[in-house]
Amino acid sequence: MNFVERIGECDQCGECCKTVNITVIRDETLRQHRSRKELELYLSYRGICVVGEDVERNQLFYAINIPCQQLGPENQCRVHKDPEAKPFLCHSYPMEPDGTEECSYEFQPAKTLTG
Template sequence: MDTLRFFTGMFRSLRTFILRREVEIVGQCHMCGKCCQDIVIQDQGNWLTSKRKFKKICEQEPEYERFRILGRDGKGHLLFGCKLQNEDGTCSCHEDRLSLCRNYPSKSIYYQGAWIEPECGYRFKSIKFRDVFTRKKPLRAPRFSKVLDQEIEQAEKKR
């Protein structure tokens, strides 16, 4: 599975580089709670693998005490769950959640070859090679001024 994720991430990065079109995150939170389970946390660019390091982070940033260690993934990274998740999976502090939670999902998930859970209201939207080759999508995003001119032209036609 790690090999599949690695190559998926590499392919996605290569496609983005070639097509010069960044992935978009579309949708909205359905408060399904899937993002509150099996969380991996980074500290200074490294995934946490040590319980001792996690305790040290909690001493420095007490808001991280909301997370409990659930176990480890296949690479030895600590997996966390949130103590503030309600029985129905919703967040009990949705308005005051950490930036880690507020910024989910990030584009880095896409480029690491991971997927968003199907229950989640968010989706990754990317331009595919076939869309460009079949001319369904332009290779480059249109210039803003061109789009604005088109909108003005359409508004004038309606008058």
């Protein structure tokens, strides 16, 4: 696995606050639904999109279009400056590059410790 170090600050673009994202086990899910097309049909009736996959890690990624209730009209997070009110996941996301172009964080290879 490649370890990466996150650098920068969240500029509150709000992109990661507009959907609920879920990761499921890819091979088991496709077996249940027989094909990705059938899976996508089933999920479309519930407002869930399949937005990607990682075959190597056996993962499928879902997104549900439910914006966070703390997302303000200008896409700013209402609890951004309150460490108690802002969920842990929101502090730590993204932990690795996820392809969101709007995100202000950058990543670089993690420094290795030398003894």
